[in-house]
Amino acid sequence: MNRKYMALALAAALTLPAAAARADNEPSPRIxxxxxxxxSVAPDLALLSLSVMREAKTAREALDANNDAMAAVIxxxxxxxxxxxxxxxxxxQIQPRYNYTNKPDGSQDAELVAYQVINTLSVxxxxxxxTGEILDKxxxxxVNQGGGITFTNEKPEGxxxxxxxxxxxxxxxxAKVLADAAGVKVGKVLEITDQSYAPPPMPMQAKSFDRAAGAAPVEAGENAYRVQVNVTFELKN
Known part of the structure; x- marks a missing residue:
């Protein structure tokens, strides 16, 4: 065999394994x-936001009055x-409150009227x-501000x-529906990605509690937790 044919044979021998390697490295069809x-689960924890606001001529008087009221609430x-x-x-929060009056020249006079103190307690x-009994008390x-209620779960992992x-x-x-429509079959799972879940509780079916006379009516309902996952499947003919 001359050198020309030997070179061609050698090139063919090297080309076939390389082509096979490229074929092996090509990703399989997937979806x-x-x-x-x-x-959903019933909540086991209620979060209250309760605020006491007191007003007085001086910041000191407003703070003292607020302290007394909040101490009683706690x-x-x-x-x-x-x-x-x-x-x-x-x-x-400690903030002044002003009374504004319009002047003939279009400007305003600001008169310091009082100081407001707002103390917010998370419960x-x-x-x-x-919950209703505690809110009423x-x-x-x-408590004369706030009153926001959120029902949640202390351990929602389950x-x-x-x-x-x-x-x-x-x-x-x-995946099975899509594969059937395309005339192929679903193979093994290649990858699963946990996209997200929704921790904020979402009220669903309401549930009432027996309450003491005068207590605020409170319904806890249920919390719904939503999850999304991305799953990659192999496709087979």
Missing amino acids: IVTGEGEA AAMKSSGVADRDLQTAGI RVRDIAK AVSLG VISEARKLAVADAIAK
């Missing part, structure tokens, strides 16, 4: 599907079974059935895990 899952919270760890001061109520003792399972099952079902 990416987003699955969604939702699971004592009432503790007597209702709220632990020290579930009481937290969220902020104290975690672990016995949800007492707080208002009776001086219900979130259930939502994740439902999300993966939803992705598998969607």
Whole structure:
């Protein structure tokens, strides 16, 4: 065999393994599907935001009056079974209040009328059935602002895990429908990405509690936790 044919044979021998290697490195057909899952659970924790606002001629007088009122509210919270760890001061504001009058030249006179002091207390109520009673007691003792209530779960990991399972099952079902429509089959799972879940509780079916006379009516409902996952599947002919 002359040198020309030997060179051609050698080039062919090198080309075939290289082509095979490129074929092996080509990604297999795949499909990416987003699955969604939702699971619900009754809340076991109520978060209250309670504010006391007092006004006086001087900042000192306003602060003293506010301190007395808030001290009574905190004592009432503790007597209702709220632990020290579930009481937290969220902020104290001291601000002047002015009375504005218009002058003939179009300007305004600002007269200092009083000082306002606002003290905000965050309360975690672990016995949800007492939420209305605690809120009513707080208002009776001086809370005159706030009153925001959020129902949540202290440890939502279990219900979130259930939502994740439902999300993966939803992705598998969607992938099978799409594959059937395309005339192919779903193969093994190549990748799963947990996109997100929604920790903020979402009220669903309402649940009423028996309440003491005069207590604010409070309904806790259920919290829904939503999860999304991206799942990559291999496709087979």
